[in-house]
Amino acid sequence: MDAELRARFVESMSRVASAVTVVTTDGEAGRFGVTVSSMTSVSADTSRPSLLVSIHHLSPAGEAIRKNRRFCANVLSGNQTFVSDLFSGRLKHLNEDRFGEIPWHSGVTGAPIIEGAIASLDCELKTALLWGTHFILIGEVEQIELSRQRSPLVYANRGYRRAIPIAPEDRQPHDPHNQLRVGFFITLGPEFVPSLVADFASRTPAVDIRLLEADHDDLVEQMRAGKIDAAVTFGTVDEPELEAEVICPADPHVLLSADHPLAAKPSLRLGDVAELPMILLDYPSVRGAVAALFERNGLKPNVRLQSPSFAMVRGLVAQGLGYTLVPQAPRNRDRRGGETRAVPLKVDFPEGALVALARRPDRQSELARDFLARCKRSFQIQPDQERVGGRPAAGTKVR
Structure with missing residues (x-):
């Protein structure tokens, strides 16, 4: 086997978001369950609907399913990470009686239906095909149970996620003359958005403003789809249909607890903090930007804790549990649970530039142009500002 090809395949599959499913069975071969991320429908239009699961050939659950000839695919809800860990074997001290740790009941085939799963599909096994190291099991559905839960537990980038809408559902026609849909990177809201929106709304009170907070890639996707x-946002964009303009050059800072020995320094270099524990804002674009920054400087981050909440990240930093990096100097200090200090970081960090995204000029609405102009003025940016320290100047088109 080509080791490099295999490694790249494993990495590529880790980036594919999948619903987390616990496949269960019961019968003469015993009661078993196993967590999988490979469950998909086969057909809804046969005599009975059918679905497919893939299970490692050494899994006791897989062997039991082939002998019992039945299984139930329980699609977990976003609050069932414990159940996923339980049946993935991560909680080894509970391996002897996993089903004793959760509420469940038997389906029509006898396979366990896990309560609280968003959907449980009880199946009769029809086909078992060994391919490489995994059995591909195809079953026909005999019973389906749906719970009140609707948001599935998702696994992507080697971690759990929740499936949430990245743009509000809006069935009304969009009128570019009196409706403005604007997206912001998730951390910009508390410090930047309210005053900006209030100013714009006071000048254009008849305009219906819709806001979306999301990660960088989600914002680009929503721009591409015409939803905003x-x-x-932060970073660079390589989209021929979009215009990206720097409205504030990167100004990276290290956020530390107020009593940290480095907090009194006038500035820091990346090597000064590389070995210290880091608190990472857990978003794909942030992880990518941090990884690129450290790699360019021949260093590796020492990530201790991660959270998708910047308020949580700041709180952990304030308690002295580590440091974090911010692309711009914070405007406010968080006084809840302790104070933090922001120390300038002397490093080239193009991923930290604040950029405005818009459609090509011939496709921009007048409202969008006006709003982005106010964004630029709020940062008091001069379009002809020169590049400083290798950072893109404001007004620079970025790709």
């Missing part, structure tokens, strides 16, 4: 008219 403009966006303010």
Whole structure:
């Protein structure tokens, strides 16, 4: 086997978001369950609907399913990470009686239906095919139970996620003359968005403003799909249909607890903090930007804790549990649970530039142009500002 090809395949599959499913069975071969991320429908239009699961050939659950000839695919809800860990074998001290740790009941085939799963599909096994190291099991559905839960537990980038809408569902026609849909990178809201929106709303009170907070890639996707008219985010964009303009050059800072020995320094270099525990804001674009920054400087981050909440990240930093990196100097200090200090970081960090995204000029609405102009003025940016320290100047088109 080509080891490099295998490694790249495993990495590529880790980036594919999948619903987390616990496949269970019961019968003469015993009661078993196993967590999988490979469950998919086969057909809804046969005599009975059918689905497919893939299970490692050494899994006791897989062997039991082939002998019992029945299984139930329980699609977990976003609050069932414990159940996933339980049946993946991560909680080894509970391996002897996993089903004793959760509520469940038997389906029509006898396979356990896990309560609280968003959907449980009880199946009769029809086909078992060994391919490489995994059995591909195809079953016909005999019973389906749906719970009140609707948001599935998702696994992607080697971690759990929740499936949430990245743009509000809006069935009304969009009128570019009196409706503005704007997206912001998730951390910009508390410090930047309210005053900006209040100013814009006071000047254009008849305009219906819709806001979306999301990660960088989600904002680009929503721009591409025409779901939002403009966006303010960090980093670079390579989209021929979009215009990206720097409205604030990167100004990276290290966020430390107020009593940290490095907090009194006038500035820091990346090597000064590389070996210290890091608190990482857990978003794909942030992880990518941090990884690229350290790799360019021949270093590796020492990530201790991760959270998708910047308020949580700041709180952990304030308690002295580590440091974090921010692309711009914070405007406010968080006084809840302790104070933090922001120390300038002397490093080139193009991923930290604040950029405005819009459609090509011939496709921009007047409202979007006006809003982005106010964004630029709020940062007091001069379009002809020169590049400083290798950072893109404001007004620079970035790709």
